[in-house]
Amino acid sequence: MSCYASLVKPSSKLLLIVLISDYIFCRLSGDEFCIVIKDITASFQSQFADTLISCLRNGMLLSVGELRISISIGIATSEPNTKSFEDLMALADAAMYYAKKRGKNQYKLFDQSIAQDVLFRKQVAEKLRVALENNEFHLNFMPIYHVDSLKIHSAEVLIRCNAKSLQSIGPDIYIPIAEEFGLIKDIDLWVIETTFALISQHSDFIEQAQLSIAINISSLELHNTLFIQDIKKLITDYNIDTQCIQMEITETSLIETDELTITTLQALQNLGIKLALDDFGMGYTAFSQLINYPVDCLKIDKSFIDSLMLYKESEKSVLKAIFSIANAYHLSTTAEGVEEVAQLEYIRNNNCDYVQGYLLSKPMPWDSFVKEVTSPKTHDL
Incomplete structure (x- = not known):
């Protein structure tokens, strides 16, 4: 049967x-x-x-x-x-x-293709567990620049894995798997605590350079009732000035917003942490809804920046609308994935605040980031 x-x-x-x-x-x-x-x-x-x-x-x-x-x-x-x-x-x-x-x-x-992928995801999840136990992760830092001066304004924290077993598997693959298998909370806390420890160690440099450090958090944390408690403890343990902290959540995580999501975001803001809506434009959030979200910055998805090179007026119109609405709601804007001079020129001319992308810099270890801040390269752009 x-x-x-x-x-x-x-x-x-x-x-x-x-x-x-x-x-x-x-x-x-x-x-x-x-x-x-x-x-x-x-x-x-x-x-x-x-x-x-x-x-x-x-x-x-x-x-x-x-x-x-x-x-x-x-x-x-x-x-x-x-x-x-x-x-x-x-x-x-x-x-x-x-x-x-x-x-x-x-x-x-x-079917069999699903069976093979299920096995692959289970194997990756197990390798992630081992990597966490063996502390086989490290952080890189992606510089974010003021659009006009090209002076470094902040850095986005990016997790990387040292484990040989995960050498060919990037975070774009293993982070969703970590969410699926319930490992993401441990990874998020590792990233946050490691970042806080570094900020505590270099607090004078960060204050003098007026830097902000941006940390990505999983959308699952918005429904984690212990998340704010954990953050408060880490702030106290490492004596963190939260004015230099920004946390990034993806726009798609707000598609089905509920009371707990808003409460969590407001609690983070009440701690003095700034909030950025990452990959903006991909979740199709109605502009009118932005006023309901306690966020400070819109990070415009790379796909919109890429489309500038297609010279489509419709795509440019969407970008102009995003910049206008952000300005009306007093939100700052960051353009992600800028790789061409023409892209930089366009966002400059449309009142974008910050920019990140390979045109200016790739992610780097902390020591290299410090050198980039103290002895910046000349960007004749």
């Missing part, structure tokens, strides 16, 4: 518990639901998913208006080596992960 399990994740939270003849449809937690069907054919799986997506795409008419829902569906079928229902659910969950990566209203059947 085959058993079909499908995990469904609507983008809008809707509470449903339904029993339909041969189907079991129940809520698992939050906005995740499960459908279990016995004795079905392979062709029926795709047909069923298509029908479900089509039905929900049409929307639901409620007394207060129309509700539209998009979903991601992961599908798995029991095989002779499927040992338990929990194993089957894990396969469906893995398939749903890939469906979500494709975008809204997508489904994915569990």
